[in-house]
Amino acid sequence: xxxxxxxxxxxxxPSTYWAQAFEGIRSEIRQRSYMVDQALRDPxxxxxxxxxxxxELKAKYNALxxxxxxxxxxxxxxxxxxxxxGVPIVGDVQxxxxxxxxxxxxxxxxxxxxxxxxxxxxxxxxxxxDLLVVDRENHLIDIYGIKDxxxxxxxxxxxxxxxxxxxxxxxxxxxxFVSDLNxxxxxxIDYE
Amino acid sequence: MLSETPAGYFLYGLSMDENGxxxxxxxxxxxxNIYIYELSxxxxxxxxxxxxxxxxxxxxxxxxxxxxxxxxxxxxVAQAGKNCLSEFRIAxxxxxxxxxxxxxxxxxxxxxxxxxxxxxxxxxxDRENNAVKMLRLPDxxxxxxxxxxxxxxxxxxxxxxWPKGVDMNxxxxxxxxxxxxxxxxxxxxxxxxNLLLQIDFQSYML
Numbered sequence: 001x002x003x004x005x006x007x008x009x010x011x012x013x014p015s016t017y018w019a020q021a022f023e024g025i026r027s028e029i030r031q032r033s034y035m036v037d038q039a040l041r042d043p044x045x046x047x048x049x050x051x052x053x054x055x056e057l058k059a060k061y062n063a064l065x066x067x068x069x070x071x072x073x074x075x076x077x078x079x080x081x082x083x084x085x086g087v088p089i090v091g092d093v094q095x096x097x098x099x100x101x102x103x104x105x106x107x108x109x110x111x112x113x114x115x116x117x118x119x120x121x122x123x124x125x126x127x128x129x130d131l132l133v134v135d136r137e138n139h140l141i142d143i144y145g146i147k148d149x150x151x152x153x154x155x156x157x158x159x160x161x162x163x164x165x166x167x168x169x170x171x172x173x174x175x176x177f178v179s180d181l182n183x184x185x186x187x188x189i190d191y192e
Numbered sequence: 193m194l195s196e197t198p199a200g201y202f203l204y205g206l207s208m209d210e211n212g213x214x215x216x217x218x219x220x221x222x223x224x225n226i227y228i229y230e231l232s233x234x235x236x237x238x239x240x241x242x243x244x245x246x247x248x249x250x251x252x253x254x255x256x257x258x259x260x261x262x263x264x265x266x267x268x269v270a271q272a273g274k275n276c277l278s279e280f281r282i283a284x285x286x287x288x289x290x291x292x293x294x295x296x297x298x299x300x301x302x303x304x305x306x307x308x309x310x311x312x313x314x315x316x317x318d319r320e321n322n323a324v325k326m327l328r329l330p331d332x333x334x335x336x337x338x339x340x341x342x343x344x345x346x347x348x349x350x351x352x353x354w355p356k357g358v359d360m361n362x363x364x365x366x367x368x369x370x371x372x373x374x375x376x377x378x379x380x381x382x383x384x385x386n387l388l389l390q391i392d393f394q395s396y397m398l
Contacts, residue, residue, distance in 0.1 A: 090326075090338055090365060091381035093349040098376035109349065118375040123306065123357040124368040131366060133377050134357070146364065146379060161193055170206040170214075175194065175231070179203035179216060186203055186216050186227075188195040188235055 095149045097133060097142075112149035114142070127171040127191070134178075139163045141178070161189055194235040201225065205270070205306065209262035209282060213240070217257040217269070224254040226269065226280070243267070243285040253278065253287045259306035259317070263329065270304040270316060277304060277316065277332065291332050296321060296342045298334045310360045317355035317367070322346070324355050324367055338367070338380065347371055349378070 095110040098118060102111055119137035126132075131146040139162065141155040155176070156163045164182035171177075176191035201218030208214050214229040214237070226243035245254045256273025266288065267280045275294035280287055292301045302320035309315075312329045323339030338352050345353040357368035360382070367378045 090336065093378050093380050094364070095379035096349070096376050097379075100376060106349070121357070121368050121375055121377065124359050124366045124377050125357075126359050126361050126364060126366055131377070131379065133368065146366075167202075167204050168206045170208065172208050175235075177206050177208075177214060179206055180196075181202045181204070183196075184199040184201060184203065186197045186206075186214075186229070186237060187193060188231065188237060189193055 095131075095146070097131070097144060097149065110149040112144055112151060123168045125169055125171065132169050132171070134166050134169050136165050136167055136181070139165065141166060141169055141176075155189070161187075163187070195231070195237050197229070197237050197239070201227075203227075205257070205259040205261075207260045207262045207267070209267075210264070213262070213282070215260045215262055215267055217260050219256055219258075224257055224273075226254065226257060226260060226267070226285075241285070243280055247287060259304070261307050261309050261314070263309050268307060268309070268314070270307045272303040272305055272319070275301045275303065277301065277307070277327075298325070298337060298342075301325075302343075305355070306357045308359045310362060313360070315358050315360045315365055317358040319355055322351075322353055322355075324352050324358055324365065338365070352378070 092106075093109055095112065096105065097112040097114065099113050099115075100111060105111055116138065118133075118135055121133050121135045123134035124131065125134075126146060129146055130152065131144045133142045133144070135142060139156050141163075143152040143154070144150060145152060155161055156166065163178060163180045165180070166178050167181045168179040169176055171191050174191055176189050178187045178189065180187050201220045201223070203216055203218050205217040206214065212230065214231065216227045216229065218225050218227050224245045227239055228241050228243070229237045229239050232238055243254070245252065247253050252274075254269070254274075255271055257269045257278075258272045259270030261268045262282065265282055267282050269278045269280065271278055274290065275292070277291040278287060279289050279291070292299060292304075294300060294302055296302070300321070301316070301318050303318075304316050305319045306317040307314060309329065313335065314327045314329055314332070316325045316327065318325050318337075321339070321342045322345050323337045323342055325337045326335040327333060328335050338350070340346065340351060347353065352367055352369045352371075354370035355367050356370065359366050363382060365380045365382055367380070369376055369378055
């Protein structure tokens with residue numbers, strides 16, 4: 001099942017996959033030896049130096065390419081849901097939260113405008129399907145849907161719950177722990 | 193509001209271990225501590241102990257710790273002031289190792305601000321290197337990074353310019369990024385090449 005590099009339409013593969021994939025391979029090679037790194041740059045001429053490793057690396061390139069092609073036809077979610085182990089490849093940006101020029105975003109990238117200027121947000125947390133953004137100097141914690149970027153609600157700025165420069169949030173079993181910097185306090189609130 | 197601690201230090205990163213202990217990085221000018229709490233019945237936060245700025249021999253072990261993450265028996269701390277990642281044993285607070293030093297390299301850090309772990313992968317907001325690094329536990333070997341050129345503040349979707357916060361699960365890496373005067377929180381998909389590690393390379397090359 002060797003992939004024919006010449007006949008594969010590489011343009012269909014997002015460049016970010018390649019950049020990350022090859023960075024991982026280069027890192028592995030650097031850890032082995034400088035000589036092997038050289039061999040990868042010019043495998044044909046260096047075959048006599050480290051034949052077993054070069055053969056393995058060439059195979060790895062092909063295996064990687066084959067897998068990337070397969071990825072194009074596979075649901076990202078299904079793949080990620082396997083066992084979570086292996087070589088991670090960071091894919092394309094899915095969602096940008098913040099007031100950006102939408103015309104600069106590629107097709108398919110979601111944008112969630114904030115409607116106010118972020119003022120030193122310092123923490124993001126994934127809580128199930130929610131994405132929390134701790135907006136430190138606006139003294140708020142915003143909650144968005146991570147799948148669609150929809151704004152759900154904000155925490156803070158009320159008589160019941162207020163912060164003075166919150167810096168971090170952690171959700172555990174329905175409770176939200178918040179580092180409230182200028183109050184010097186760690187606060188616990190219900191996360192509904 | 194369920195509970196809150198008495199006023200104290202400026203508080204930053206938070207994490208909880210498998211036993212329900214809560215770790216909170218606190219600093220005040222030249223002082224620093226990792227506070228350890230338990231949440232008891234009635235939602236009362238009780239401080240049980242600290243990991244102090246200096247060890248028993250007076251050696252500096254914490255300098256502007258801002259991110260903490262409990263992983264099994266260890267607490268990993270992103271130290272913006274020491275430009276490294278440090279691992280402490282939770283049971284007794286003993287420093288096990290400092291990892292990395294200030295440098296513009298894949299294995300170095302410059303004001304690492306936050307970290308998160310999913311499975312055996314760790315992501316670190318390497319703020320002043322303008323990158324998010326990914327390492328693999330337990331040896332903290334470098335896996336990859338988001339951010340093309342370390343030390344360069346480049347705008348663009350695939351870049352990070354001033355990452356302050358980061359989190360990760362099986363599907364996403366999320367980054368809180370100050371992108372050239374405009375702050376955005378990016379959400380990037382993560383693909384796990386699970387099968388690569390299981391491939392018999394010789395048999396694959398038919």
